[in-house]
């Protein structure tokens with residue numbers, strides 16, 4: 001990485017603490033990342049110097065707050081290479097952005113007999129909005145399956161996406177399998193059949209360079225808190241032509257042009273989709289996270305995480321007590337690694353690792369259909385970010401060995 005990893009770690013005071021008398025190793029980044037001081041400082045600075053409501057004030061603070069908020073939108077625009085800032089809508093996060101598309105575009109377009117195609121690896125937030133829309137509209141929800149090694153099955157995608165398909169909605173990166181899906185190829189496939197494509201970028205934008213125009217996605221949602229920004233803020237990218245034709249998501253202040261007694265007209269983009277007072281400080285913090293990541297460079301972030309995966313994944317895969325999900329080839333794997341230790345419940349693994357200061361997640365990772373598909377109830381999951389090191393990977397390996405010993409499990413082989 002261009003910047004020194006030790007210098008980077010100094011930007012994250014939260015990492016510098018002991019948990020259960022051990023130095024913290026934070027490997028729960030897929031759930032939420034830690035924030036650098038640049039981001040927390042930007043929140044304090046905003047509240048201490050510029051805080052006011054945006055857009056409707058003529059006083060100086062209102063103008064400064066509006067400038068801060070709109071500058072953040074431009075930062076996000078450039079970060080994902082949207083054609084214009086009006087195509088970036090601030091949301092509460094990925095879930096909110098995906099619900100917005102299902103409730104507006106989906107409501108408008110889907111009719112009885114239409115098909116919506118998602119994949120079996122989707123997070124519930126890119127599944128339930130489409131499932132409920134399909135139920136309501138008497139449409140069919142189809143799932144693209146996986147290849148034997150845990151990647152998205154593109155042959156199945158070519159079968160499932162047909163002229164009946166109106167919407168394809170796919171995770172750019174899986175929060176369980178550690179795969180990066182070929183979203184540009186899926187976009188091409190969807191468009192060939194006259195469908196639109198929605199990308200769930202929650203696990204991609206924080207870790208990889210993302211260019212929404214190169215991907216040719218129609219909508220793309222992501223969360224601030226997984227990319228070092230505050231919670232409660234995220235962004236939805238949408239192509240202008242689609243956003244223009246869609247009805248508003250919520251009604252109220254800020255999103256109107258003119259309100260009459262019996263009807264109303266809507267504000268121009270992106271405000272049509274930003275009803276009520278927004279998370280202004282959150283947007284400022286997200287802008288600051290974008291600055292932080294851009295300074296390091298997303299290609300460097302991805303390369304740093306890949307080096308850890310190249311080091312760690314073969315060791316986990318080689319352990320006969322472990323079942324590792326998703327591709328076993330490190331070149332096909334992101335820094336999200338789901339695994340189980342045979343005979344030990346993943347919650348026990350996570351609790352035992354926490355005793356060693358290593359924070360991982362255990363559960364269904366909001367992907368119950370995927371768990372069922374894989375014949376699992378839950379997994380443990382270690383997920384890495386740019387402040388993690390190979391030493392962190394070693395700490396995980398040592399803590400896992402100690403956990404297995406504690407459960408007296410060393411000799412039992414994984415299925």
Ligand code: PMP
Pocket residue numbers: 030031092093094095096123125126171173174175200202203223366
């Ligand atoms: N999609 C994926 C792939 C995710 O990993 C997550 C968060 N775990 C979400 C969507 C939902 O993100 P949020 O909770 O920030 O709305």
